[in-house]
Amino acid sequence: MVDTVVVPLLKIAVLLNAVLVAVTFLVLMERKVIAWAQSRLGPMRVGPYGILQALADPIKLILKEDITPVKADKFLFTLAPIMSLVPALVVFSVVPFGPDSLYYISDINVGLLFIISVTSIGVYGIILGGWASNSKYPLLASLRASAQLISYEIAVTMTLVSVILTAGTLSLIGIVEAQQESGLWFGFIQPVAFVLVFIGGMAETNRLPFDMPEAETELTGGFHTEYSGMRFSLFFLAEYANIIVISAVVVIIFFGGWLRPFPNVAALSFLDIIPAWTWFIGKIFFFLYIFIWIRATLPRYRYDQLMALGWKVLIPIAIGNLVLTGVAKVVL
Amino acid sequence: MTTLDAPRASTAQFDTNELVLNMGPQHPSTHGVLRVVLKLDGERVIDADCVIGYIHRGVEKLCENRDWTHIVLLTDRMDYVAAATNNLGYVEAVEKLMQVEVPRRARYIRTILAELQRIASHCLWLGTHAMDIGAMTVLLYAFREREFILDLFEEYCGARLTYNSMRVGGLPLDIPPGWDKKVLSFCDLMEGKLDEYETLLTNNRIWVQRTRNVGVISGEEAIGLGLCGPPLRGSGVSRDLRKDEPNAAYEEFDFNVPLGTQGDTYDRYLIRMDEFRESIRIIRQAVEGLPEGPVMGKVPRLLKPPAGETYHAIESPKGELGYFLVSDGRSTNPYRFRVRPPSFCNLQGLKRLVAGHLVADVVALIGTIDIVLGEVDR
Numbered sequence: 001m002v003d004t005v006v007v008p009l010l011k012i013a014v015l016l017n018a019v020l021v022a023v024t025f026l027v028l029m030e031r032k033v034i035a036w037a038q039s040r041l042g043p044m045r046v047g048p049y050g051i052l053q054a055l056a057d058p059i060k061l062i063l064k065e066d067i068t069p070v071k072a073d074k075f076l077f078t079l080a081p082i083m084s085l086v087p088a089l090v091v092f093s094v095v096p097f098g099p100d101s102l103y104y105i106s107d108i109n110v111g112l113l114f115i116i117s118v119t120s121i122g123v124y125g126i127i128l129g130g131w132a133s134n135s136k137y138p139l140l141a142s143l144r145a146s147a148q149l150i151s152y153e154i155a156v157t158m159t160l161v162s163v164i165l166t167a168g169t170l171s172l173i174g175i176v177e178a179q180q181e182s183g184l185w186f187g188f189i190q191p192v193a194f195v196l197v198f199i200g201g202m203a204e205t206n207r208l209p210f211d212m213p214e215a216e217t218e219l220t221g222g223f224h225t226e227y228s229g230m231r232f233s234l235f236f237l238a239e240y241a242n243i244i245v246i247s248a249v250v251v252i253i254f255f256g257g258w259l260r261p262f263p264n265v266a267a268l269s270f271l272d273i274i275p276a277w278t279w280f281i282g283k284i285f286f287f288l289y290i291f292i293w294i295r296a297t298l299p300r301y302r303y304d305q306l307m308a309l310g311w312k313v314l315i316p317i318a319i320g321n322l323v324l325t326g327v328a329k330v331v332l
Numbered sequence: 333m334t335t336l337d338a339p340r341a342s343t344a345q346f347d348t349n350e351l352v353l354n355m356g357p358q359h360p361s362t363h364g365v366l367r368v369v370l371k372l373d374g375e376r377v378i379d380a381d382c383v384i385g386y387i388h389r390g391v392e393k394l395c396e397n398r399d400w401t402h403i404v405l406l407t408d409r410m411d412y413v414a415a416a417t418n419n420l421g422y423v424e425a426v427e428k429l430m431q432v433e434v435p436r437r438a439r440y441i442r443t444i445l446a447e448l449q450r451i452a453s454h455c456l457w458l459g460t461h462a463m464d465i466g467a468m469t470v471l472l473y474a475f476r477e478r479e480f481i482l483d484l485f486e487e488y489c490g491a492r493l494t495y496n497s498m499r500v501g502g503l504p505l506d507i508p509p510g511w512d513k514k515v516l517s518f519c520d521l522m523e524g525k526l527d528e529y530e531t532l533l534t535n536n537r538i539w540v541q542r543t544r545n546v547g548v549i550s551g552e553e554a555i556g557l558g559l560c561g562p563p564l565r566g567s568g569v570s571r572d573l574r575k576d577e578p579n580a581a582y583e584e585f586d587f588n589v590p591l592g593t594q595g596d597t598y599d600r601y602l603i604r605m606d607e608f609r610e611s612i613r614i615i616r617q618a619v620e621g622l623p624e625g626p627v628m629g630k631v632p633r634l635l636k637p638p639a640g641e642t643y644h645a646i647e648s649p650k651g652e653l654g655y656f657l658v659s660d661g662r663s664t665n666p667y668r669f670r671v672r673p674p675s676f677c678n679l680q681g682l683k684r685l686v687a688g689h690l691v692a693d694v695v696a697l698i699g700t701i702d703i704v705l706g707e708v709d710r
Contacts (some may be wrong), residue, residue, distance in 0.1 A: 038472035136353050140375060140691065208466055209538055217361045217464045218692050299538045300466025302692045303375070 011105050015092055023240040028054040030292045037296035058233065066229035069133060076132035081227065081234035084125025087118045088241035095248050096173050098258045098276040104173070111172040112164065115249060116157055119204060122242060123149045126206070126213055126223045129235070133226040141222030144303045145213040148203060151310030152210075156200030158318035159193045162325040163253055166190060176257035183264035187254035192321050194254040196314055198287075201246035203306065205239060207291055209298040210306055247287035248280075255283050350378055353691075357386050361464045361695035364705030368682070370694065377694060380686045382679055388709040395669040400426055400500060400635035403669070408494035410673065411707040413456050416449040416485070417648040419498040424579055425644035425655035426500045429637040438502040438627040439581040444515060444618045445488070445497060446580060446646075447611040451522065452481040453649035453702075454604055454611075461601070461699035462533060465542050470532055477525050480518050487511060501631035512619045519612045526608050534605070543598035547685040547697045550595055557681045560674050561651025562604050563701055567595035573647040580646075585617045597700045604702075636664055650674040650702050671710060675703040 028043065028050070035042030043050030068077055094111040096104035108114060123145055130142025164170055166186060167178040179185055187194045203210040214222040224235045251257060258276035262268050301309070351372040356362035365386035371379040391410060395403045407422045408415040420442055427434060459474035482492045487508055489497045497503070533539045549559075554567040564571055572589040574582040590606035592599030639661030645654035651674030658668035678701045685697045 034468075038469050039476065040472060136351060140353075143375070211466070212692075217466065218695050220359060296469050297532065298467065299462065299533075299536065299542055300692075301538055302542060302690060304690065305541055 008105060011102075012093070015105065016089060019089060019092055019241060019244065020237065022244060023237050024054040024058055026240050026244065026288060027057060027236075029288070030295075033289065033292045034296045037293070061233035061236070062230055064229040066231055067226075069135065069226050071134045072226065073132040073134065076128050077226075078231070080125045080129030080132055081231045081238070082125070083128060084122055084238040085234045085241065087122040087125075088238045088245060091115055091118050091245045092248075094172055095245075096176065096252070096257060097280050099173075099176075103258075103277055107171060107173050109174075110170045112160060112170045112175070112253075115172075115245075116160065119242070119245065120149070120153060122238065123204075125235070125238065129227070130213075130223040133223075135226050137219045137221070137225045138223050141213040141219050141225075144219075145206075145223065147303060147307055148206075148210065148212060151307045152200045152203040152314065155310055155314035155318045156197055156204070158315065158322055159196040159200070160253070162193050162318075162322045163190060163197075165322075165325045165329055172252050172257075175253055176259060179256045180259055180263045183262075185254060185256040185259075190254065190321070190325070192317065194250070196318055196321070197253070198250055199314065201250065202291070202294070203310075205242040205246055205291075207243065208295040209301050211300060212303040212306065243288060243291055244284065247284045247291070250287055251280060251283040355694065357383075362698060363460060363703055366679075366698070366703065366705055366708070368694065368698070370686075370691070372691065375690045375692075377686045377689055377691065380683050380694070382682055384676075384679070384705070384708050386709065387705055391710040392669050392671060396666055399664050400637065400666065403666070404498060404500075405494075405496045408496055409706060410671065410710055411453075411648065411650065411653075411675065411704045412493060413704055414449050414453040414649050415493065415495045416445045416497050417453075417646070417653065419495065420446050420580065421644065421646045421648065421653045421655050423498045423500050424646065425642055425657050426635070426637060428644050429640060429642045429657055429659060430500070430631070430635070432501050432629055432631055434502055434629050435626050436581070436623045437506075437625040438629070440618050440622050441503055441507060441627065442498065443580040443582060443585070444615055445485075445495075447615045447618070448481050448484060448515070450611045450649040451608060452478050454608055455481075457604065457649075457699070457702045458529060461696070461702075462539075464695040464699045465539065467532060467536075467539065470529060473525065473529060473532075477522060480521070484511070484515060484518060487514070499628065499631075500635055502626070502628035504628075506627045512622060515615060515619050519616055522612055523609070526605065530605060533601070540598060542692075542696060543601055543700075544596055545594075546597045546689060546693050547700060548594065548596045549681065549685060553684070554595065554681070557684060558677045559651070559681050560677055561647070561649070561702075562600050562607070563678050563681060564651070565589065565603055566592035566600035568592055571652075573645055573652060577645070579644075581618065582614075584621070585614050587614050597696055600700045634664055637661070641668075645672065648674055650704070650707070651678055673707040673710065675701075675705075675707040679703055679708055 032042040043053040046052040046056045068074060093105045094108055094114055096107065126145040127142040130138035130145065163186060166189060167175040169175060169178065206213050224232055227235060256263065258280040260268065260271040260274070260279055353370045353372055354367060355370055356367040357365040362368065367383040367386070369381040369383060370377055391406055395406055398406065404419050404422060407418040411418050455474040455478040459471035462470035485495055486492050488511060489495050489505060549567055551567040551569045554564050554569060560571070568591050570589055570591055575589055587610045590603040590610065592603050637659040639659055641656070641658040643654055643656045645652050652672065653674055654672035656670040656672070657666050660667040682697060682701060686694050689697070
């Protein structure tokens, strides 16, 4: 009873809270990093160096009036943000923070497939939100979101198949353990796959340079134009939770999850003093930083250009990579 | 036959009307209160109509009831991001009407002010144009440098946006001591910063993809639409009033007129980046060759130009800024005051430029035209 119900529930509660708190601080981190990139200070007023801004923002969002447009589809309008957030949080149930069973909620043997499927559901939140708003800008945004989904999802999934070939397993823990055995992170064995998955991840989370469904300077906020208050903040939470998910997936698949650098070199064993989950979270932060850095640097793609990129560049490369991996697997 | 016709008939049942989308007057990328009524097929623009007049203040009519001297103040309020250039065009038009000789030092300082203003205006254009396309950092960088220019203007005339910095017959003030050194050091600073902007944009693949072959317009068409300034020169038409009909002290300086070749948004971006550098060149020459002497010519305290009319145009950062003035020779205010604003004329081209492009390109094209609604509506 304790092992099957209480412990998992406790773990879920801790993880959910940790993720939601991490998201609020990620927003602060984004504002700070972008501010530094733009030679500004960023938030400085709330608390020392603006640290409490992470609390002030959610409080503001909760207290704001939650408006439902008169002509909106009330049911879908409420459902959309929930559909957006829930998959982003569900994914964490298979993310291993460390080797011990204490550090993950479940280890299912199709972990990677589970992640691909669940994160794809998230986009329905955007599509439904844009549709249910009964407004023109959100409608255009949801059209863009559906076009975008098809363009990158195939490439990313194809790429992940080549990783599965390399690792020989779909379980996320199995993938990390395979990297320990091979002594080399898959990011170095499959550099092309890493780049493809990272680009696809940016498209999946609607981040610049692929933030077409949001595009505040074109579509005035896109799918969440009509949203305010708590429902808007659910979309907001979902976006940032998704960024953490993508970073976590990239770290697990390509950068050894909780493993320290050079996991098989005995001379570096003093690094084992640092707990495994710290390595994992540290690596995640590195990729979060890259996400923010890219946002501060690049302009936005046009959505037909993203589709061209997806269909004409990413998918052929992904297929080529898959074939090469297969051949290498047979020959070596 | 009926079986073949059947599917065609059923597709006709779908509502395939175009979507009418109001972009503006409250929209982050219409640079003020421009309203563009877009007719869309999916995301493709079939037609676009500009609706203007949301900040029409009747400046032209207002000017007909003001002193010739007071009008300088109102010209500030038209293109408020290039107020000094608007001052310059107006005072020169009155000087032309009155046949007033302006001291050489005043003409030099006017040139410096106008070129500083051009850099400030282009900074604003660069920042907002890049922001519209999604590169948000450039906005902050460009505004950071614009701030230095505003500081220079503040030191010269005390104001940061609406300067009222010129008088008919010369200038109200000589430059403060040490100001010319500060202008020169700003020029050095700005040159480095321009390279910084270009590293973010010029060779950026996404930037090039977003601007190359977007809004292509040929030279003949651009002339036909009455475009002026960078949108005209981007199509390869060499028309720069600083060269063709030199005003202030431009004929004494050596500078090039950058021209585009393909007439697309990327070309217009490139020539504006070159114009930054040409402006810096002009400022350097003007500061180094600044002659001594008075800054105010001999003009009566109460201006009363002789009866007659004149049209005087200068090259503002956005294009040909013309003033048409009629004086009846008896009163102390103009009989007729009319402005040919470059933003207004260039905005005519938007309808032609956006046809067939996507919604995302519309904001890029509004940005590339570089409009200021205060000048469009007046």
